Amino acid sequence: MSAPTDEPTPDDLQSPAQTATTPSTTIADTAASPTDTATSSAAATVGNTRSDGDDRWTADVPPDTPWSFTEYINAYRRNAGHPVHILLSFFRGSGGRLAIATLALVAKQSPCWVLPIVTSNIINIITYRDQHDLSELWVNLTVALVFVLQNVLSTWTVALQFGRVNRNIERKLRGSLVVKLQQLSIRFHNETQSGRLLSKVMRDVENVEVLIDQTYRSLPIIALDITIAIVVTAMHSPTVLLFFALTVPAAVIAIYCFRKPIRQSNHDFRSQMEQTQAAVAEMIEMIPVTRAHGLQHVEIDHMSKRLNHIHDTGLRLDVVNGLFGATSWVVFQVFQLGCLAFTSYLALNGRIQIGDVVLFQTYFAQIVNSISSLINLYPVLTKGMESVSSIGEILQETDVERNARDVEPARLRGDVEFRHVDFRYSPDYPMVLRDFSLTVPAGQSLAFVGDSGSGKSTLLKLLIGFGVPQAGSVLVDGIDLKEMDLDAYRRQIAVVPQNTILFSGTLRDNIIYGLGDVNDAEVERVVREVGLDDVVAELPEGLDTQLGEHGGTLSGGQRQRIAIARALIRHPRIIIFDEATSALDSASERKVQAAIDHMMGQCTTFMVAHRLSTIRNADRIVVMEHGRAVESGSYDDLMAARGKFYRLKTLQE
Ligand SMILES: Nc1ncnc2c1ncn2[C@@H]1O[C@H](COP(=O)(O)OP(=O)(O)OP(=O)(O)O)[C@@H](O)[C@H]1O
Known part of the structure; x- marks a missing residue:
């Protein structure tokens, strides 16, 4: 009998990209619309970006932003470069729930450990009637029934308690990304395809959620499965335990051989999915232009090349994952047959009882399954950790607009003055405005x-505050925008x-x-x-x-x-x-x-x-x-x- 387990399935390793919702273009025409910000690199280059100090990741969080939505931005900052630490920091404050869920998880898995012992006992009771009382049979059956029945309650508890923790992490990660996207400079948004950002918000967060779910449900159980199997086997026969120990190096070798190609394939697949998502978003945006010029075939051709590429990369990933699983399965089945042969030989020679052959065989299978789950978990781990880093590309980005300055304007009159303004978009570009002065009364x-190209739009951008002059100033009601x-x-x-x-x-x-x-x-x-x-x-x-x-x-x-x-x-x-x-x-x-x-x-x-x-x-x-x-x-x-x-x-x- 096998207890319900949550091993990763091949489907889990290849979960499809979650459908992204259409990019919301709800930008008000006040100040920050894409058209008027199209050339706002000035803001990032010389104005709003501040690369010093700790507030560069969380600058100007709107006051009513839920704290939890900025928590992970800080988690990424504190643990920069250590994805495992970042991942662990997501669990802060969830200790209580995790403890309850873990207890329930152990209870949920317990039939797996108890049933082999009960089965072995029953076989020995029946086989060696002279050594056992028949009432032992009923005791063993009752114990087995209790362990089996509690599974419903423990599974429900795990789903509820752990589900809350994991779904909360998912919510907070997406929330942090939303907050960060609102803070990143207009230059950043102009230079980054929205499809890539969508993929991070939807697909990468989903990967992290899957990683946490599968790791949490599998790792403690794998550890307990192996420990219990080893302890019980050691108590019954140290010789058989020695045999078991041979399986561990086989697992390590299998993991070692496949680690690099799996990581590489995951990385390639993830980045291609991101690029394709961006390309699809762009294609959809372009449809009216494409149609107007009768260029549908060009777009279809372009996309089909991309899709072929994804097809090849995805196939490579499937094959590597498949080979990985098959090889480890074959290795372990061979070991299991060896175990059966070995324990049968010991029973034939009277060194162990017949019921023990079943016990060892079941525990051996348990160890084998545990190591196999561990190996299957590896691609999920790699993919999830890759996504943790991918999310970090946004949450750790320092190109944020820093808008909170000292002077909060009262109701403006609307006097505007450009005073001896010199401006260029970056040191590599020529001056766009030279000693420009203009006074406009309210x-x-x-x-x-x-x-x-004479600098008209640039003047408007400076007035919106998308750039800061290298010399001179833009004043509104006599207040320099640099201070506003x-x-x-x-x-x-x-x-x-x-x-x-x-x-x-x-x-x-x-x-x-x-x-x-x-x-x-x-x-x-x-x-x-x-x-x-x-x-x-x-x-x-x-x-x-x-x-x-x-x-x-x-x-x-x-x-x-x-x-x-x-x-x-x-x-x-x-x-x-x-x-x-x-x-x-x-x-x-x-x-x-x-x-x-x-x-x-x-x-x-x-x-x-x-x-x-x-x-x-x-x-x-x-x-x-x-x-x-x-x-x-x-x-x-x-x-x-x-x-x-x-x-x-x-x-x-
Ligand atoms: N983001 C940018 N980075 C670098 N150079 C830029 C950027 N945006 C504009 N420029 C340059 O600054 C100069 C002034 O551009 P601006 O858009 O202000 O001109 P304009 O008078 O509004 O032109 P148009 O009438 O064609 O819109 C141009 O030479 C342009 O190439």
């Missing part, structure tokens, strides 16, 4: 125009990027994103002000209509007006339009333009626009050239001056 609307608490500051500004990012949810959710409760009248007001009321009237459920992922059913102009509504409802003191109308046809542009015009005067407004007609109403236009302002004035002044702006404008007509 409430003024200002448009940057100029050649491509950026999260608090960014809550008072809004950015409308070229591409509006909508998330799956209702139209209302998308407008009030991140604001909690906003009353209907307020939402309806902004909807009217951006001219969305006619659109809302046509939607089946009005503001409560589900937009579907990425709001695919809306036109570019409608999406853009949602972005403006999202900005408007926040009552920003500074608003930034980064080419907000450049992707629109003229009918949509007019509507969006009306919404933008509505915002002007309510707060300080910055605009970058390529279509010069759209900035006609700006109070001031600054013409940029090679990182400097070469002209400045109202539309009419600049046209009258017949300088660079005039030339740009006439070129567009």
Whole structure:
């Protein structure tokens, strides 16, 4: 009879990647949208990254973040480079539950140890009737029954107590990753494929969970199985024990031979799965572009090469794992047959009793199974430890944005000043802004125009705080952004990027994103002000209509007006339009333009626009050239001056 065990199965070694949910693009158009952050390497290079001090891993954790979600970030920091220590630190505070679960685990396994003794006793009682009383038979059967029946209760206890510990680790690991992803710099996110990150959050955490589950359920049992088998065998026959000892070196040799290829195959497979997940995410994102250019065959071809590669690597892993299991099985079966031959010989010579042949055979099988489980556990261990390290690539990443600074701004007025700003993205790149100075009083609307690459978007990024000038400063209400608490500051500004990012949810959710409760009248007001009321009237459920992922059913102009509504409802003191109308046809542009015009005067407004007609109403236009302002004035002044702006404008007509 075999008691329920939790040995790893080949399926466990190859658990499929958990389906990742679609990347949520719920970034508000305030400050941190992908479009406007696309070139934010400045932030990481010179601004927000701090590589000194201990807070670099957990900088700026939002105050209401559950403590447990940052606990593992610290665990990784404290035990950097020691994955086993990291893994053990996950169990902190779970001692009580683990103790109960372990006791239950031992009880659950106990029939395995007791039943061979009972079976052997019964055979000896029946075989050697003159030496035994028949009542011993009933005692043995009763003991066996008690041990068997308690298995239900002990299994339930293990599932509940250990399950709580392990599921909690899983939750906290994913929580830590979420917190860390929110802290990592925009540069990091721009440079890292989202699919890779998804794979870490879903698949790697799952691997760690499997590792803990299988190790916890197997290791103590394996240790006890071997110990009990050895002790009982030693008490019955030291000669047989000596024979048993031969199996251990065989196991060690098998593990030694297969360790390296298994580790390598796991590593290759894991990294290819990660890359493929990233590629699939990218492919899905690209589908409209691919379709528009009729390039489906290119994508299919590209993916099929990748999938072939994964197929080969996965197959190699399966074969190595399979060979590993088969070889160890054959080795141990040969030993087991040898054990049967040896103990039969001892019984024939009267050196042991017949019942003992069964006892030794069962215990030998137990030792063999234990070592075999240990060997099967090895790939799970390797894969899990690989995932512990893979998660560490994120949790130990130091490229975090550090936004908490000394000055927390009160309600901003919206005065902005660029004072003698010099800026470059990194020491290897040329200067983008040179001694740039500009003062913008609160409430003024200002448009940057100029050649491509002249530094317009860079100015906006500095204003958002995505970069810090190498010389000079950017001041808002007279406070240097270097000293300003950026999260608090960014809550008072809004950015409308070229591409509006909508998330799956209702139209209302998308407008009030991140604001909690906003009353209907307020939402309806902004909807009217951006001219969305006619659109809302046509939607089946009005503001409560589900937009579907990425709001695919809306036109570019409608999406853009949602972005403006999202900005408007926040009552920003500074608003930034980064080419907000450049992707629109003229009918949509007019509507969006009306919404933008509505915002002007309510707060300080910055605009970058390529279509010069759209900035006609700006109070001031600054013409940029090679990182400097070469002209400045109202539309009419600049046209009258017949300088660079005039030339740009006439070129567009
Ligand atoms: N992340 C970056 N790393 C390095 N260089 C960058 C980065 N982002 C922008 N640049 C460089 O900085 C210069 C100014 O770029 P910026 O995007 O500010 O120009 P722009 O005037 O907004 O151009 P466009 O009108 O084409 O958007 C360009 O030469 C550009 O190549």
